[in-house]
Amino acid sequence: xxxxxxxxxxxxxxxxxxxxxxxxxxxxxxxxxxxxxxxxxxxxxxxxxxxxxxxxxxxxxxxxxxxxxxxxxxxxxxxxxxxxxxxxxxxxxxxxxxxxxxxxxxxxxxxxxxxxxxxxxxxxxxxxxxxxxxxxxxxxxxxxxxxxxxxxxxxxxxxxxxxxxxxxxxxxxxxxxxxxxxxxxxxxxxxxxxxxxxxxxxxxxxxxxxxxxxxxxxxxxxxxxxxxxxxxxxxxx
Amino acid sequence: xxxxxxxxxxxxxxxxxxxxxxxxxxxxxxxxxxxxxxxxxxxxxxxxxxxxxxxxxxxxxxxxxxxxxxxxxxxxxxxxxxxxxxxxxxxxxxxxxxxxxxxxxxxxxxxxxxxxxxxxxxxxxxxxxxxxxxxxxxxxxxxxxxxxxxxxxxxxxxxxxxxxxxxxxxxxxxxxxxxxxxxxxxxxxxxxxxxxxxxxxxxxxxxxxxxxxxxxxxxxxxxxxxxxxxxxxxxxxxxxxxxxxxxxxxxxxxxxxxxxxxxxxxxxxxxx
Numbered sequence: 001x002x003x004x005x006x007x008x009x010x011x012x013x014x015x016x017x018x019x020x021x022x023x024x025x026x027x028x029x030x031x032x033x034x035x036x037x038x039x040x041x042x043x044x045x046x047x048x049x050x051x052x053x054x055x056x057x058x059x060x061x062x063x064x065x066x067x068x069x070x071x072x073x074x075x076x077x078x079x080x081x082x083x084x085x086x087x088x089x090x091x092x093x094x095x096x097x098x099x100x101x102x103x104x105x106x107x108x109x110x111x112x113x114x115x116x117x118x119x120x121x122x123x124x125x126x127x128x129x130x131x132x133x134x135x136x137x138x139x140x141x142x143x144x145x146x147x148x149x150x151x152x153x154x155x156x157x158x159x160x161x162x163x164x165x166x167x168x169x170x171x172x173x174x175x176x177x178x179x180x181x182x183x184x185x186x187x188x189x190x191x192x193x194x195x196x197x198x199x200x201x202x203x204x205x206x207x208x209x210x211x212x213x214x215x216x217x218x219x220x221x222x223x224x225x226x227x228x229x230x231x232x233x234x235x236x237x
Numbered sequence: 238x239x240x241x242x243x244x245x246x247x248x249x250x251x252x253x254x255x256x257x258x259x260x261x262x263x264x265x266x267x268x269x270x271x272x273x274x275x276x277x278x279x280x281x282x283x284x285x286x287x288x289x290x291x292x293x294x295x296x297x298x299x300x301x302x303x304x305x306x307x308x309x310x311x312x313x314x315x316x317x318x319x320x321x322x323x324x325x326x327x328x329x330x331x332x333x334x335x336x337x338x339x340x341x342x343x344x345x346x347x348x349x350x351x352x353x354x355x356x357x358x359x360x361x362x363x364x365x366x367x368x369x370x371x372x373x374x375x376x377x378x379x380x381x382x383x384x385x386x387x388x389x390x391x392x393x394x395x396x397x398x399x400x401x402x403x404x405x406x407x408x409x410x411x412x413x414x415x416x417x418x419x420x421x422x423x424x425x426x427x428x429x430x431x432x433x434x435x436x437x438x439x440x441x442x443x444x445x446x447x448x449x450x451x452x453x454x455x456x457x458x459x460x461x462x463x464x465x466x467x468x469x470x471x472x473x474x475x476x477x478x479x480x481x482x483x484x485x486x487x488x489x490x491x492x493x494x495x496x497x498x499x500x501x502x503x504x505x506x507x508x509x
Contacts, residue, residue: 086489
């Protein structure tokens with residue numbers, strides 16, 4: 001029996017209109033079709049500039065969608081993210097779709113531990129429980145305990161990325177989007193992240209990621225989605 | 238990616254199908270000149286909405302109309318009162334409206350001197366609004382005032398000092414305490430970090446962000462600073478010449494602006 005789908009993308013298209021550059025039309029993606037399956041990790045493949053990040057951003061609601069649908073299973077119902085109200089998108093982010101971005105946007109005075117615990121608090125968990133799980137993740141990702149109480153602004157790139165990963169992995173969201181989560185990690189920490197991804201899969205989470213490192217990609221990918229297949233017809237542009 | 242903006246509190250769910258505040262076709266003329274025109278939006282409990290635009294875009298006119306400080310030329314503003322019913326604010330009795338402003342709402346002015354009584358003590362500034370909701374117990378009022386000074390990081394030892402002896406940043410924090418002490422459901426803020434030094438601004442923004450998260454407040458904040466909007470708001474309305482050019486999710490408007498004017502605003506942000 002095949003596993004259920006967590007998210008179905010059909011006919012997805014995206015282009016940018018640069019109004020400050022004489023209204024130039026910049027098509028990025030057209031006719032994208034793919035599904036994310038519960039308990040599997042799909043990886044977006046293709047060269048830089050093919051639109052991998054744009055797809056992730058549309059799935060998280062950061063980019064508007066020009067055409068097509070992104071149907072996600074949310075609160076037991078199928079909801080189209082492409083046309084959803086801002087309030088609905090925020091609700092979906094809080095409960096269903098998690099995101100690990102490439103860079104951490106830091107808050108001046110919020111401690112690393114609180115940054116990690118935050119999404120869990122927002123999804124309704126108690127503060128103590130959230131702090132306990134945050135500490136567990138930071139421990140696993142080998143972030144020295146003396147840093148936990150400090151705001152991550154002055155941390156190194158690798159330390160900030162581990163905060164970001166912990167923040168993305170702390171919730172029990174059923175879909176997780178990963179934008180190069182292992183890019184600035186050493187081998188030991190990369191192995192921890194691979195293990196964490198495997199655990200998410202085992203828990204039935206559907207993952208979609210961008211990984212430039214071929215070893216990482218081979219280790220996590222159940223399917224590769226070739227983004228070059230979604231290239232817009234540039235002759236028409 | 239979404240670390241900057243506080244998330245709407247978990248309290249907000251499908252069971253609350255009614256907005257807290259609902260604005261429809263709101264228009265305000267000054268003579269024949271447009272202040273703001275044909276503005277419609279809703280705000281739900283726990284949501285932070287930023288109204289952005291440059292000077293003269295009509296954002297302060299809009300804020301003053303929806304907070305009933307200025308009557309609109311046409312259009313309606315409805316508010317879900319504690320009885321759960323949406324009331325047209327401009328049809329309320331003056332006394333009811335004043336009570337709303339003193340208790341269920343807050344208004345944080347850009348200049349703290351407009352929102353504080355500068356010749357009263359810090360404690361009295363906070364306690365006054367508690368008395369407006371019927372608290373008469375001196376010990377309790379003072380205790381609550383001390384607690385709120387602490388929450389906005391003002392030393393309890395300053396409780397008997399007048400705000401004119403305070404720095405600009407402290408005055409602004411005191412104004413925030415004065416507004417939040419009655420546990421309002423909706424707070425209006427007009428450029429709350431304007432006129433403050435950058436380091437003082439950052440501290441105030443952190444503080445506001447924490448309070449908004451902890452209290453599940455709905456906030457309508459007017460700002461010309463997109464960084465403030467990014468940090469604090471879930472949704473954003475972009476205004477120009479009195480009209481809405483674009484509205485939507487804050488990070489989408491900043492990452493993928495559609496309207497030419499929003500693209501201009503976003504492209505003008507200095508990269509940090």
